[in-house]
Amino acid sequence: MCILMKKVSSIFIVDDDPITVFGIRKMLKPVALCDDIQIFQNGKEALDALLKRLDGEGDIPEVIFLDINMPIMDGWDFLEEIMALDIKEKVIINMITSSIDPLDHQKWNEAKAKCPYVLNFKNKPIFKIEPSDLECIHLAS
Amino acid sequence: MKAVERIAQHYLLKQLPTATALVGKDGTLVDASDSWLHTFGLCPKDAMGVAVQELFKEYDSSCGKSLTECLGKSKAETCRFHKGENSSAQWYESTFTPWYDEGENLIGSIIQTINITEEIQKEKKLDRMITLLKTKSEVSKVGYWEYEIETEKLFWCDETKKIHKVPASFTPKVNEAITFYKQGYSRNKVSMLFHKALQEGTPYSEKLVIITAEGEERWVRTAGKPIKQNGEVVKLFGTFQDIHEQVLTELQTKESQQLLTTLIDNIPLNVFIKDTDFRKILVNKAECDYFSKNKEELIGKTDFDLFEKESAKISVDEDMEVMRSHKPMIGKETICVKKNGETTHFLTSKIPSFDLDGKVNGLIGISMDISGLKKKEDQMRNLINVTSLQNKKLINFAHIVSHNLRSHTANFSMLLKFLTNEEDEVEKERIVTMLSDASDNLMETLEDLNQIVDINTNVSLDKKPLNLHQNIERIQKNLSAFLGKHKVDIQNNVPKDLLVQSVPAYLDSIILNLITNGVKYRSADRKPIISINAQKQNNTIVLSVSDNGLGINLEKYGSKIFGMYKTFHNNREARGLGLYIVKNQIEAMGGSITVNSEVDKGTTFNVYFNEEGQ
DSSP: OOOOOEEOSOEEEEOSOHHHHHHHHHHHTTTEEOSOEEEESSHHHHHHHHHHIIIIISOOOSEEEEESOOSSSOHHHHHHHHHTSOOOSOOEEEEEEOOOOHHHHHHHHHHHHHOSSEEEEEESOOOOOOGGGTSOOOSOO | OHHHHHHHHHHHHHTOSSEEEEEETTSBEEEEOHHHHHHTTOOHHHHTTOBHHHHHTTOEESSSOOHHHHTTOSSOEEEEEEESSGGGOEEEEEEEEEEEOTTSOEEEEEEEEEEOHHHHHHHHHHHHHHHHHHHHHHHHTEEEEEEETTTTEEEEOHHHHHHHTOOTTOOOOHHHHHHTBOTTHHHHHHHHHHHHHHHHOOOEEEEEEEEOTTSOEEEEEEEEEEEEETTEEEEEEEEEEEOHHHHHHHHHHHHHHHHHHHHHHHSSSEEEEEOTTSOEEEEOHHHHHHHTOOHHHHTTOOHHHHBOHHHHHHHHHHHHHHHHHOOOEEEEEEEEEBTTOOEEEEEEEEEEEEOTTSOEEEEEEEEEEOHHHHHHHHHHHHHHHHHHHHHHHHHHHHHHHHHHHHHHHHHHHHHHHHHHHOOOHHHHHHHHHHHHHHHHHHHHHHHHHHHHHHHHHOOSOOOEEEEHHHHHHHHHHHTHHHHHHTTOEEEEOSOTTOEEEEOHHHHHHHHHHHHHHHHHTOOTTSOOEEEEEEEEETTEEEEEEEEOSOOOOHHHHTTTTTSTTOOOSOOTTOOSOHHHHHHHHHHHTTOEEEEEEETTTEEEEEEEEEOTTO
16 A cells, blocks of 8 residues: 655654654654654743754645644643744644534634644544645635 | 649659650640650750651661651550661651640650661671571572471471472471381380480480482481570471481492402502602501501601612602603612612513692502512522533433444444455454454443443432541542652642532542643643642532643633543543543532633643532
8 A cells, every 4th residue: 555655844743642653753754754743741842942943943744633632831821922923934734632622613613713833633642644734725726 | 833733743744754755736845855855866945846847857767657647636546757877777666655635635656766777787687697698508508407496396497398208288206207217226216315305405416318308318417406405405406407318328438448448458569659748648458567567657758768779779860750751660680679679570560650630749659579480480490401401402412422333333334345345354353353453342332331321320429428538538549640750749739628519429439530631731941840739619629639741722722621532732641431421420529620721731620519408
């Protein structure tokens, strides 16, 4: 079985659960070719790194895997922060959560409408990274 | 001799006290007494030979006979004449007697005249009185009756007969008259009264029932008054009046009034009527009971006499508006505060009342005490609040449970899937380690959840009075290794004798968690100081635990600080469970917890212990 490897310049994984991080990395291996995968324990760490990269210290991540429940700065707060940033590059944000709280889903829907980036919502458990998690698929064009 | 006799005769006549005149057959005056001449305004010397007709010219006959018919007749005649009209008229009665000479020959008339003006006037007055009485009796429908004892004759006037419905020709007897009264009370009463009036001269006036000749029952007022002569009753005079309609109306009025009074007094509503000066002019029993005052004490009082100033002002403003606008105020919720501070909730209506000319003359007020309902409503609202809070907590807890368990199970699923597909032995080994970690995490989570469930399901909390200072000291001793390691300065400022009502295990947990929390989030720049204070405030004891640590941005995290698995600092020791447990424990004991914090200055937790109902 031959799967086309997608080349990705930079990926951020923001999650405080080491098992999930392990899983995401493992699942990325067969589908993405990326030399720059960064792991962050919470939104604050990821935001700080992103701000540094915006200042020219590296590539803006093409794909972000974002957990919702984290200490210090959670997924929603992180999302709010980066939505306020002026990022020209295409960014795909995959929100990953074990929550089945309808409120979280509703929040995602609201955020999606406002978000200048592609915003996906992925419920745990995840077994596979889809191509759509890594690139923009323009259905309209 | 003859001449002497004549003179003597003449002189005798002249002096007669009764006005007398002698008139010849031809009608000329022969002789007259001075009094007679005076009546006609004549002088004795001019009088002789004057024609009597001339003298009577000014007078009108009032008996139908003319003067000529009376003069010179062999039969005596009496005739009345009057001079002038109406009340100033002068009335005279003249008697014409034949005048004979010695040979019994008719030679003229002897006229005797008396002034009867006074008599006539009396007669007229009597006539008038009789007419007046009759008219009065007819108009006022008051009949009268008379009973003469000697003759045993009873007289009924026309009106009395009309009331009895007997013909005008009817002649009553006493026995008959009494049997007209309805058998029983009326008849017995009237017999007794009539007898007493006769025997003892006692007047009476009584409301009784008769049965008319036509068989109809009617209410009458009968009155009797004895007339005495020489101290003895000779006559009874009385009135008789048909008062049937009045009595019926009176009865109806009385009945409806009684009905109204019974209704107003027994209705479980406060009823009052106020005049245009806002004074109470009617109050019912409920209103009296409400003020613990009797009717006399309330009548004439205004709301300012009965209520607190503020409360009275509101009420009087309402009164004014109702009387000004003529529009009733219906079912308004009002709060009345009496002078003694007692507060009552009312549902009040105020309706303007009008006099017969349509002018407002006051208002009618009806109030229903709804304090009980209000209280129940409040209790209900509290219950709903508590229930919805519990519900919220439950939902919240359910989400926590589902989220936490789901995250572990999701990891299990993912790892197991990897494991089945993995061929590399080293990688397999890694996955198994991960699985074992996931299992440990799950166990830990379950233990945490169990702890929370324990707090929330422990219904019968066994609170005990505990010495706060000593408990802090004990925990401080238990933590001595941990505190010593971080060189923490604990300042226990709690009064040594202060007792707090708490479940012992909860108090331990609260103190332990707040102290360790303060140590965990210490600032690296300062020597950690934790100061503990406590004081009594009304029915609560406030325990304050302050640190000089990192602090927390409450604007950002305030709503999450007591949430489960919420940590705000990158701290390895933080599990995000301590404050959540503390909050659950203090709330389970009916208390609460608040937090004040400033970033890089420190944090203070205030725990409010509920001391009520102990």
